[in-house]
Amino acid sequence: MNPHILAAILAAVFMGTIGAISIYADVSAETVTFYRLFIGAVLMAGFLLVTGQKDKMLTWPGIKVLVTGGFLAGFVVFYIVALSYTSMANAVMLLYLAPVTASVTAHFFMGERLTGSSTALIGVALFGFAMMMEFNFSLSGRKEEAVGLFYALCAMLCYAAFIVTNRLIPERVHVLTRSGYQMLVGALCILPFMLQQGDSIVGAQWGWLVTAGVVPGFLAIMLAVVALRALPTATYGTLAYLEPITVVALGWVLFNQSLNTLQMSGCTLIIVSGVIQAVLSQRASRFSLPELGVEAR
Numbered sequence: 001m002n003p004h005i006l007a008a009i010l011a012a013v014f015m016g017t018i019g020a021i022s023i024y025a026d027v028s029a030e031t032v033t034f035y036r037l038f039i040g041a042v043l044m045a046g047f048l049l050v051t052g053q054k055d056k057m058l059t060w061p062g063i064k065v066l067v068t069g070g071f072l073a074g075f076v077v078f079y080i081v082a083l084s085y086t087s088m089a090n091a092v093m094l095l096y097l098a099p100v101t102a103s104v105t106a107h108f109f110m111g112e113r114l115t116g117s118s119t120a121l122i123g124v125a126l127f128g129f130a131m132m133m134e135f136n137f138s139l140s141g142r143k144e145e146a147v148g149l150f151y152a153l154c155a156m157l158c159y160a161a162f163i164v165t166n167r168l169i170p171e172r173v174h175v176l177t178r179s180g181y182q183m184l185v186g187a188l189c190i191l192p193f194m195l196q197q198g199d200s201i202v203g204a205q206w207g208w209l210v211t212a213g214v215v216p217g218f219l220a221i222m223l224a225v226v227a228l229r230a231l232p233t234a235t236y237g238t239l240a241y242l243e244p245i246t247v248v249a250l251g252w253v254l255f256n257q258s259l260n261t262l263q264m265s266g267c268t269l270i271i272v273s274g275v276i277q278a279v280l281s282q283r284a285s286r287f288s289l290p291e292l293g294v295e296a297r
Helices: 003-015 018-025 029-050 063-082 088-095 098-109 116-132 143-168 175-197 204-230 233-239 242-255 261-288
Strands: none
Touching: 003 204, 003 233, 003 242, 003 261, 018 029, 018 204, 018 242, 029 063, 029 175, 029 204, 063 088, 063 143, 063 175, 088 143, 098 116, 098 143, 098 233, 116 233, 116 242, 116 261, 143 204, 143 233, 175 204, 204 233, 233 261, 242 261
16 A cells, blocks of 8 residues: 555644543643644654664754644634534534635646545545534524634635645655644644643643543644645545544444444445545556656566
8 A cells, every 4th residue: 555645644643642632631622732733743853863864853844844734723712612602513624624625626726636536525525524414514503603604714724724735845845844843833723722721730631631642642633744745636635534433433332322324325435436536546646657757667
């Protein structure tokens, strides 16, 4: 399997663990998010020091990397605020329009032309996600509902911008430099919101916060940046729908949250579309090798 496709799959799965970790940590979402990003940045710095790559840590990453770190924190903050005004189902449905938005943006403004098959597969994955949510998008007409949908829309735009901006970062900026600085900037952006919560952290909670920093933080974000550097936005966007599948699967296994037939069918659609997208992407990369004078094997 193409290592970049594998990185995208693992990134989506690792990011999907944050919900379960948050439940076990039993602190505010802002606190979990801060430690997820801050510990991830510290781990990246430690990794670069231990492996003799200090130069990558001390390199100026460029404005685009810093802006992308802001987008990383932005979609989390706006999503959290949205939940105060609207239902989780509404907020999540809007948030996961981000891969589609990113793919369309890349099509019109970045020269990453969407093929018919890519468009269809994104549509299938999106429909599968709607099935997982049981098409539960309800509007009450309340002013608070409109405010919540606005914040959810902001979260979606930040998520889409995170995907797109990572594709625009110059090749000279190493992926480890990118991901480390993005996590650091994201942590600094979320810090004021975390301090407002005044959470008291004790005992086992620290263990879960460290886990958040390692799995959905350090590993997930680094792998996402690695994948975004190489994969077309449409391919990454389709594979990103494996994240909500992971959330649902962990809820099923760890918290006895049952899945009905409609939800399981939605999961199947997402997995199938992701597999087909991965196969098509890998086939396209192989066909491109002869053009470079390399025999495809």
